[in-house]
Amino acid sequence: MPPDSDLWLLIPRPVRRFPADLTAVVISTVLTFATLSIPVLSGSPLRNLLGIAFVLFIPGYVLIAAFFPEKRIEEVKTRSVNDERDTILPRPGDCIDGVERVVLSIGTSIVIVTVTGLMLNFTPWGIRARPLLFCLGGLTLFATFSAARRRWELPANERFVVPYRDWAATARTELFEHDSRAGLLLNVFLVLSVLLAVGSVAYAVTEPDQSGSFTEFYLLNKNETGTLVADDYPTNFTEGESKSMYVGINNHEQRPMDYTVVVRMERVENDTTQVAEAQELHRFHASLGANGTWRTEHDITPRMTGNRLRLHYLLFKGDAPATPTENKAYRELHLWVNVSARGR
Structure with a gap:
């Protein structure tokens, strides 16, 4: 819907201002809870798919978004009073880039899920799907609105937005067009480690947990x-x-x-x-x-x-x-x- 259309203007301003990626986080969180609570969906593959995405990525993503609300600006142009030439200076407090944001989101999610499960183990509820998702869901929604508030406090040209095309280009460059062989091997090792972690958690989510039943x-x-x-x-x-x-x-x-x-x-x-x-x-x-x-x-x-x-x-x-x-x-x-x- 175009931002200047009449229908778009009927939507409350806080909703219109809410970042698209954080809106997707809220929707995915609600859908994950729905697949857990609605009997028709609780046994479907959709529950496993949303559960894996939620556990592996979403809590870490919104936490990183709350800590780093600004987009990466590698350099700014300044003009000296006595010099007509532009001077390129690094931007202070430079933020993480897209690839780092994704990798940190996955790693942070795994840590959050592990710590939450460890804490639940010492409660009457134990490590079960519903208590775990309720805790993670509450943390996710709190971090989501905190991330949105921090972005609104920044100038519009400095707020982080999801640059899908830039991410794809950066990932291709980092993985396949690296300057050194050592850097390429390090990136390959990083990707394999992430895939191994994703596969392990996916197996744990999709396979019946006999020890928990x-x-x-x-x-x-x-x-x-x-x-x-x-x-x-x-x-x-x-x-x-x-x-x-x-x-x-x-x-x-x-x-x-x-x-x-x-x-x-x-x-x-x-x-x-x-x-x-x-x-x-x-x-x-x-x-x-x-x-x-x-x-x-x-x-x-x-x-x-x-x-x-x-x-x-x-x-x-x-x-x-x-x-x-x-x-x-x-x-x-x-x-x-x-x-x-x-x-x-």
């Missing part, structure tokens, strides 16, 4: 104050009498999951885990969305008596087999309990 499976007991704690579990039962327990699941598999929980009382052979006799007490089914939580109270009413019986909780993805065993389960929990006969 897990399910919490836990038992709780109500203490004397009525608080649920993972302690003080009942270990002494009487045949036919009930005691209350709580079993819970937290889904961190990054996708919806169906679970089955099987509760069994088992008599195991001495010094082995071979089950000699088993009684199934409960079978629960739970369907959880990503990051969903399920918990239920249930009674343990044993009909089997003996010392050192195993109260066994088995978690299965989907349906449980007709004969559930520990080696087929996804997760397991157990307590060693004693069950005395009634009347003793």
